[in-house]
Amino acid sequence: MRRNSLGGRLVLATLAFCLLFTVVVAALRTWSAWQNNVAAMSGELQLIAQVYQRTLSKSIWDMDRESLQAHLTSAANVASVGQVVVSLQSSNRAPEVFQRRREGWRPSTLAPVLHVKLDYEAFPGSREAVGEFSLYGDERVLWQRLRAEMVAIVATQVAQSLLLASLIMLMFSRLVTVHVRRIAQHLSQLTPLNLDTKLTLERDRRRQDELSLLVSGVNQLQGNLSDYLERQQRDEKELIAHRDNLAALVRERTLELEKTNDRLESANAMLDGLARTDPLTGLANRRHFDETKEIEFRRAQRNGQPLSLLVCDIDEFKRYNDAYGHAKGDQCLRAVARAIESTCARAGELVSRIGGEEFAVLLPGTDAQTGTLLATQLLQAVAELGIAHRDSGTAPFITVSIGLAQFDAERMQSFDALFEQADTALYLAKSRGRNQVAVAEPQKSLDDKWS
Numbered sequence: 001m002r003r004n005s006l007g008g009r010l011v012l013a014t015l016a017f018c019l020l021f022t023v024v025v026a027a028l029r030t031w032s033a034w035q036n037n038v039a040a041m042s043g044e045l046q047l048i049a050q051v052y053q054r055t056l057s058k059s060i061w062d063m064d065r066e067s068l069q070a071h072l073t074s075a076a077n078v079a080s081v082g083q084v085v086v087s088l089q090s091s092n093r094a095p096e097v098f099q100r101r102r103e104g105w106r107p108s109t110l111a112p113v114l115h116v117k118l119d120y121e122a123f124p125g126s127r128e129a130v131g132e133f134s135l136y137g138d139e140r141v142l143w144q145r146l147r148a149e150m151v152a153i154v155a156t157q158v159a160q161s162l163l164l165a166s167l168i169m170l171m172f173s174r175l176v177t178v179h180v181r182r183i184a185q186h187l188s189q190l191t192p193l194n195l196d197t198k199l200t201l202e203r204d205r206r207r208q209d210e211l212s213l214l215v216s217g218v219n220q221l222q223g224n225l226s227d228y229l230e231r232q233q234r235d236e237k238e239l240i241a242h243r244d245n246l247a248a249l250v251r252e253r254t255l256e257l258e259k260t261n262d263r264l265e266s267a268n269a270m271l272d273g274l275a276r277t278d279p280l281t282g283l284a285n286r287r288h289f290d291e292t293k294e295i296e297f298r299r300a301q302r303n304g305q306p307l308s309l310l311v312c313d314i315d316e317f318k319r320y321n322d323a324y325g326h327a328k329g330d331q332c333l334r335a336v337a338r339a340i341e342s343t344c345a346r347a348g349e350l351v352s353r354i355g356g357e358e359f360a361v362l363l364p365g366t367d368a369q370t371g372t373l374l375a376t377q378l379l380q381a382v383a384e385l386g387i388a389h390r391d392s393g394t395a396p397f398i399t400v401s402i403g404l405a406q407f408d409a410e411r412m413q414s415f416d417a418l419f420e421q422a423d424t425a426l427y428l429a430k431s432r433g434r435n436q437v438a439v440a441e442p443q444k445s446l447d448d449k450w451s
């Protein structure tokens, strides 16, 4: 028997109850047996008294002491008798007492005592009291009889209890335990894949009790779980389909967004380029020049590298416009721009149109000497364009004047100072007759600083 089995606990509880019941019943039956024994002993004493009453009375009447003694001894030998006493009736002296007692007998309050008057009828109609006959029951006999009965009582009660416990155990095991184990085994083997396997018990299907309720409850639960899982799987499939659709939609939208972004970026780049380009010549415009000049100026300040600036202006351009018209003037501007661009084409060099017929060339990493060389080549390149200018007082073709200044870290704290020097040099080139380069020398005073 397993200690933790329900059947075992039930049997233990039954046994405990039966033990208690046995004790109570045995006590009641013992008390009852005692009462019966006492009554039986009283009956026996009465029977003995009836048997000896007449013979004793006669022995007393006849004064036959031997016979009296013999009868007393005989009565005292009866099993249930502990002591017999005969007291002789006497009117003028104390009554004479004869007694016989069984060995080891002691007076008892539990054993019955019987007192019987002895009288003798010597002749019909003359009944005379001759004494009293007392019979004392033997308590030991009562206990002896009770012991024998108690063994039987306890034995039958214990046997009854054991039988009852065994029966309960057997019934419980056959009716409950075996099915509970089957239910436990069924539940432990359940998985989402075998939820359709119904629970059945090996017993009469018509039986309707708590176990059948439990079985239908388990099967109902399995059915609900199965439905729930089916629903969940269906939902998951739908979810996956939605997710795939969503992913495709997101990819599609992302692609569209990327394309739109690309278009926007190119449009921005184009706009940016347009915003920083002079529409007439395609050169960098004033805005682009202003952005770049600060960057290059700070870089020259930081690195201590040379930075030169050329400011070019077409000579007598007003007269050109007047002579050839504005459209021709535009063409001339474009041609001069190409010439400057092709002369100053090194990486980092920035050619920009900063005014009507005025151009600026930023020459990072170029000192005044190399700048002068470049400016001279530029003069040459414009002259070689050979754009006729019949009204020019400088030459019969288009020429430019160039002012050059080099960045001086000690004296120039802003680009404006460099520009001012280049512009002043340009003014000098113009005043010296145009079509030439003037280089600013910032160390010298304003009067003698131009070469």
Ligand SMILES: Nc1nc2c(ncn2[C@@H]2O[C@H](COP(=O)(O)OP(=O)(O)OP(=O)(O)O)[C@@H](O)[C@H]2O)c(=O)[nH]1
Pocket: 280, 313, 314, 315, 316, 317, 318, 319, 321, 325, 326, 327, 328, 329, 330, 333, 355, 356, 357, 430
């Ligand atoms: N065709 C054309 N002409 C322009 C443009 N921008 C400015 N101009 C002209 O350029 C001329 C500049 O004249 P001035 O500033 O007097 O200078 P200049 O006549 O070149 O005289 P110097 O500079 O002293 O040699 C003006 O007549 C402007 O109208 C342009 O985009 N296209």
